[in-house]
Amino acid sequence: MTLSAIVFVGLVDLSIQWVCFVFSALLRTEKFFDLVGGSSFIICVSLSFHYNDRWNDKIALIQYCFVVLWAMRLGMFLVYRIWRDGKDRRFDDIKSSIPKLFITWNFQAVWVFLTLLPTLWMFEWSNFKNKEPSMGQYIGWSVWMFGFAFETISDHQKLIFKEKPENARKFIKHGLWSISRHPNYFGEIALWWGLFIAAVGTFDDPSWTLYTVIGPLFVTFLLGFFSLRMLEQSSDEKYGQNAQYSEYKQKTNILIPFIL
Template identity: 30%
Template structure:
């Protein structure tokens, strides 16, 4: 990759890893103090914002395009902090997440906190660092954003819309006592069973397009959106959530008429 500052980027990778680790360790300390590990879900979005902020700061003298650098910072922070706020608001007044209760019940020797540190916090910190590779590399790319980058902004905007509007529609649905026990199948949820996960998918492929100023940059950072896509569709996102919902009344009918991930007209697949 002619002209790309490999050495400076390598240093930046270390700073980004440190930022992700710091967020997770601080969150772990808070979780131990309050006795509830569900707070790590809030740290997911905060971690991405921290990585973007640190990467922006340390890349200032690298020769990276200032417009691209600022754009990557804004796109990442808007997405990450909105997600963190939403999860914090949604979880207020609730106890421990059943997912973490089930996981920590398997802790060897009953050492729940150490097990959580290894299996949740450090793992999520590593994933934040890996998924955000396009943000980290894009800070060092010279040259203007170009039409591919602006197309990436459009994809990001579609993703943020699906995620934010989908979350809002679900919150309003759950707030109505008349909907207790029912399956949400309205609004964006009639186009896809997971508008928020589809939104995340678009956000990170959009950020990838903004960051990829040349094919070598794309080649070394594509692992980021690929890993995020795997997590959303086959990892801890859609697959696990639908497994937990499989026995709920009306879910089978909803799944039969509604697309599983990518939006589309009613019909399901």
């Protein structure tokens, strides 16, 4: 019996995180956490793509390239940021506790697998009867490009802002940050919904949509609720007494520009 590509990818994903957890615990460092995260996306989606032999499927190839491009861009950005800062503040309490560190590495495995689920499902189960992309793929990929651009630009704007010494105690409120308090999160949520839309367009069985929608829903919950709430709390502690920040919060939507 041939091992399902999705199961194989899941096992590889978990193995990567467990091995890296050991090194992280021994060295008491988090500096390669984001590098492993980005690399895991590339490894897992590549394994699925090759395992299912999708080289001749144009739709699968485009989907694959979009995932790899996102992972390379975000991975390099996060690695540069942590090496510039010297540490990742998220790990201040985590890296001193083996159980917390183990949970964090396992959570990264879940993040990688669930986020990729629609694309992994596409590679394994879709038969690509239509060799050329349909309107569904073009819509999904357009949403991906919009989200990717939004995330990339907002990350760059904040990076440039933070690297100026005079902005050490200030918050960013220009560019895309003037229409959303978390435009990078909005961009990432949008791009994964885009890849989900593109994947759904290749499904033969409508019920597959219910199985794979957990991917973009997970990203939406993780960033749009969990991480966003933590960042808002952190910002309130830093700038809560700043009248300009209070005005910024009142006038600028928390996530979706002009809507929410």
